[in-house]
Amino acid sequence: MVLCALCCVSAVSDRGALSTCNYSHNVTFFYNLVGKKISERxxxxxxxxxxxxxxxxxxxxxxxxxxxxxxxxxxxxxxxxxxxxxxxxxxxxxxxxxxxxxxxxxxxxxxxxxxxxxxxxxxxxxxxxxxxxxxxxxxxxxxxxxxxxxxxxxxxxxxxxxxxxxxxxxxxxxxxxxxxxxxxxxxxxxxxxxxxxxxxxxxxxxxxxxxxxxxxxxxxxxxxxxxxxxxxxxxxxxxxxxxxxxxxxxxxxxxxxxxxxxxxxxxxxxxxxxxxxxxxxxxxxxxxxxxxxxxxxxxxxxxxPIIYSLRDEDMRRTFKWILCCLCRGDEGQQRQLSPVKVDSPQLEVCLGYRAETDG
Structure with missing residues (x-):
């Protein structure tokens, strides 16, 4: 990818070096040059x-x-x-x-x-x-x-x-x-x-x-x-x-x-x-x-993200776990959830803990 681009860039740079460049033109000049309208309001x-x-x-x-x-x-x-x-x-x-x-x-x-x-x-x-x-x-x-x-x-x-x-x-x-x-x-x-x-x-x-x-x-x-x-x-x-x-x-x-x-x-x-x-x-x-x-x-x-949530059950469960924990919003409770337990099964861990605390 990079080598192909370098070859093309080198060719353009060599040709550009032979041209006269005027870098004083602003953005509006180039838009007017090609006829692309810039809205005034x-x-x-x-x-x-x-x-x-x-x-x-x-x-x-x-x-x-x-x-x-x-x-x-x-x-x-x-x-x-x-x-x-x-x-x-x-x-x-x-x-x-x-x-x-x-x-x-x-x-x-x-x-x-x-x-x-x-x-x-x-x-x-x-x-x-x-x-x-x-x-x-x-x-x-x-x-x-x-x-x-x-x-x-x-x-x-x-x-x-x-x-x-x-x-x-x-x-x-x-x-x-x-x-x-x-x-x-x-x-x-x-x-x-x-x-x-x-x-x-x-x-x-x-x-x-x-x-x-x-x-x-x-x-x-x-x-x-x-x-x-x-x-x-x-x-x-x-x-x-x-x-x-x-x-x-x-x-x-x-x-x-x-x-x-x-x-x-x-x-x-x-x-x-x-x-x-x-x-x-x-x-x-x-x-x-x-x-x-x-x-x-x-x-x-x-x-x-929509494809991941529809196609992958584990990804969908993890999304629900994250949303569940965010909606609960209690930092003290979130600290008691070990990150290593997120893999199995996420939603049940979060909901189970909440039910236990509510009871």
Missing amino acids: WSTRDSVVIGVGLTVCVIVVLANLMVMLAILKNRRFHFPIYYLLANMAAADLFAGVAYANLMLNTGPWTRTLTKEQWYIRGALIDISLTASIANLLAVAVERHQTIISMQLHSNMTKRRVALLIVCIWAAGIFMGLVPSTFWNCECDLDDCSTVAPLYSRRFLIFWAVFNLVTFFIMVAIYTRIFIYVKCQSQYTSAHTTENRHNQMIINLMKTISMVLGAFVICWTPGLMVLLMDGLLGKASKANNYEKFCLVIAECNSLVN
Whole structure:
């Protein structure tokens, strides 16, 4: 991922060095250049959109924070695949923060942004998307290696998982910095995007194609895994124990596949709009679809916690345990609940203790 980006960045940097750059232009200049209108005052529609958007952002942050807390508290989730899912929740949480920042720096407020602030606004979205994609790819590879050996969980050490997570976020930060540092249109005004006026259209083409190809690779990996598991299940149909083990693998795979499917469905329209903008420029009329695609992409960060709660009984029980303890609100009682008992069964521990104290 990083090497491919470096090659493209190097080519653009060499070409940009031959052009005359004028860094004195402000954000408004680039918006006027591509014909993207900046609202002068807040309309009722804009206020409603901002209000709903910020509300969704708060829900996204809280929901994914609960997923991370559930994985931390429940020992049944202390395996590499769940650590990666917790990191996915962290990426979704970060996305909620990024969207909130976008909401608070859009509309008439766009005129007040410096170029550095505008680049930061876009970089936060790029980082969250890259981290999510890299994390899903890591999950796909981990599941492929694990299931081919017919294991439920891999033998990857916590240290290696931590290193992998660090690499995922390093890749996200790198890709977030590329447009502001190397690959923008400040030295080539004819290359400015209509969706993101300071971004290079060539960067949007690379960004969209790279992510769409990654989607295809992940779908291919999961398709191969499902075919392999199905074939193995036919051979082990006579063994009850192996059947149960295979069913656990299939259930986990279905959950992860739903997460991947939701991600692809929510992000593909936005990536297609970026690709159209990069290829056609103003003729694509990409600005007409930009906000709708952004809303769909934002919804993806809210979908994953719902999938976890519907598909995983242990995760659902842990959610109930957390909500139960939060609603009770008695710190003294919470201290008497040992965190190591959260794994079996959570809700009964909390409710049982409350019934005992009430009696």
